[in-house]
Amino acid sequence: MLKDSQKVFLTGFMGVGKSTIARHLAKILKCPRLDLDARIEKQHGQPVSELILGLGVDRYRDVESDALALLLDEPTPAIVALGGGAFTIERNRKMIKEKGHTSVWLESTFEHCWMNIQRSKKVRPLAKDRETTRRLFDERMVSYCLAEWHFLIKPEYSSYDIAKQIAEEVFCLE
Ligand code: S3P
DSSP states (O other), rough: OOOOTEEEEEEEEEESSSSHHHHHHHHHHHHEEEEEEHHHHHHHHHOHHHHHHHHHHHHHHHHHHHHHHHHTTOOOOOEEETTTTTGHHHHHOOOHHHOOOOEEEEEOOHHHHHOOOOOOOOOTTTEEEEEEEHHHHHHHHHTTTTEEEEEOOOOOHHHHHHHHHHHEEEEEEE
């Protein structure tokens, strides 16, 4: 379904469901699924949360960009779940766009993301409390909306429904 080394990057706020939707979409499109955070953890032998706390956010963003550059060089097609901050960095958006890959913004309400963040076991140092997380959510909209595609996740949709919708609209898969 995906051509040559074409990659589809899923972006959106923490807790929106990027990884789960990526899993469904990869199954529907019969192609590999990658997760940028998992890649970084494998390369550095440390959880992303510890890298952020140890290096600071700015240096972590460099680590993230380097991992993205490596992933972009791979000659295989894939559905890629980005970490929630990756697409807010201009050089990352540029790399994705210049190489002709597809970017998809998964949008949901702050309440939905916050609920998932609280329920999740994933440690997210940048989502410590509701107020700072809400501020980050608002700040990031200007970056996420630069993605090529946009899907609004309503509470009644399942992750599979969204993946199916992406497959139908982006890849004309019936
Ligand atoms: C981050 C999101 C996280 C992870 C890191 C930073 C962010 O990924 O990359 O904690 O800046 O939004 P998820 O979006 O999968 O939670």
